[in-house]
Amino acid sequence: MHFCKISSLASWILALAFFSSIPGFSQSLLDELEAEADAAQEKEYAFATFKGVRVINGHSVEMPAKGELLFIIQHRFGRINTGFSEMFGWDQASIRIGLEYTLPFSERFNLGFGRSSYGKTWDGFLKTKILKQSKPGSPVTLTSVNAMTINTLPWANPNQENFFSSRLAYVHQLLIARKFNSWFSLQFSPTLVHKNLVPETRDQNTFVVLGFSGRAKISNRVAINAEYFWLVPGQEIPQINNVDPQGALSIGVDWETGGHVFQFQLTNAQAMFDMGFMSETIGRWDKGDIHFGFNITRTFSFQKKGRKTPKS
Amino acid sequence: MKNALLSLFALALTLGLSAQKFSTKTGEVSFFSDAALEDIEAVNHQALAALDLDKGNIAFVLQIRSFEFEKALMQEHFNENYMHSDKFPKSTFEGSVLNPEVARKDGTHEIKLKGKLTIHGETKEIAVPATLVRKGNELTIQCRFTIKLGEFGIKNDKVENIAEAIEIRVNTTLKS
Secondary structure (H helix, E strand, O other): OHHHHHHHHHHHHHHHHHOOOOOOOOOHHHHHHHHHHHHOOOOOOOOOOOOOOOOOOOOOOOOOOOOOOEEEEEEEEEHHHHHHHHHHHHHOOOOEEEEEEEOOOOOEEEEEEEEEEEEEEEEEEEEEEOOOOOOOOOEEEEEEEEEEEEOOOOEEEEEEOOHHHHHEEEEEEEEEEEEEEOOOEEEEEEEEEEEEEOOOOOOOEEEEEEEEEEEEEEEOOEEEEEEEEEEEEOOOOOOOOOOOOOOOEEEEEEEEEEEEEEEEEOOOOOOOOOOHHHHHHOOOOOOOOOEEEEEEEEEOOOOOOOOOOOOO | OOOHHHHHHHHHHHHHHHHOOEEEEEEEEEEEEEOOOOOOOEEEEEEEEEEEEEOEEEEEEEEHOOOEEHHHHHHHHHHHHHHOOOOOOEEEEEEEEEOOOOOOOOOEEEEEEEEEEEEEOEEEEEEEEEEEEEOEEEEEEEEEEEEEHHHHHHOOOOOOOOEEEEEEEEEEEEOO
């Protein structure tokens, strides 16, 4: 009986202690709301893993927003080591102009095409966002790129029978990127390149290229990028002008000014579409075969972003 | 038996306290910036708000990322270049209604709000007049006030030509 009284007293004290700890008794209104806001925290998607749709030459996981059109001008001067008479590359500039459009009904599909002066090449691609990095959720953003190029140069051997299909090449690429924090992102891009026509019988039509890229943001609007496309050794990758292709190594600076992104770079590649810079780069950094260049993108949006109806 | 009584008592107590407490999870807070190149407007439909009429306490909490813009790029720049929402994910207001007693009756009332506004990690005391419309268990708070970006450590680097002062508009309905 005696014990019973004590235990009931204890339960009273416990109960009081419990109720006095209910939010509202001891917490301020703001603390309550903050706790509620933290509990209701939705999935947070990473944004701006890269500033541009290209890291430098290669695609980044970024695409224009749903229903937006992006206009891109890419420009590479000739080799710096050509000296004063060529104005350090001024006279042999190469250009690509393209449009990229993300479908209005899905932010996941982006269609693009462009025309390069390099090899008089038309290129078109479909970029698909498969996974978006989020917290909680996927640790990486995963995007695929499927591209086709058409070379429209005059036939090298007009006397033989030439097929249109010989002008075609394909690139299939997975972009795996992670934004580690507000200033640092990395991307790994395993790629298959297929050329329908190769010059020698020993040449492989299909070969593997591995891309590594990264960006470090150094201020609100400026980032430094670097990328390298590694031609996996042991493959017979078609030679260009009897020279073995080199991996494309580039460093660049992104400068973002609201609607535009300006990218300036130094690179040993002069082509600005995937198949070109991945498999036809013959410039060598150690010999000074470096091209200065820039990309400029401008985004246009046509639709007003639908305002969500409030959730109840 | 005693425990049951106690629970009832406690329940009555909490009910009694919350009777004058109003809250919402879908408050609307927007801002407007009259810029040289293009006007910038964004709206947040997911503000949390609570008002305790007995104590005259009021609080708002909103996620910076939940502001919706007309253009996706604007939203990205707002979060990344101006608000740094990865570092300062929330904006809050904590303060008091100086004349909460007017809200006991239905109708449209002028109230005065005073308290601490936190944006971009910087806290500033503000005092603003507001309109409170009471309809039974529903309170709608409407107010407009202007803040200067510099006072909250938000840097205008002149690249995008945004206005130095922006107008914040609150239009939030709370229920008890």
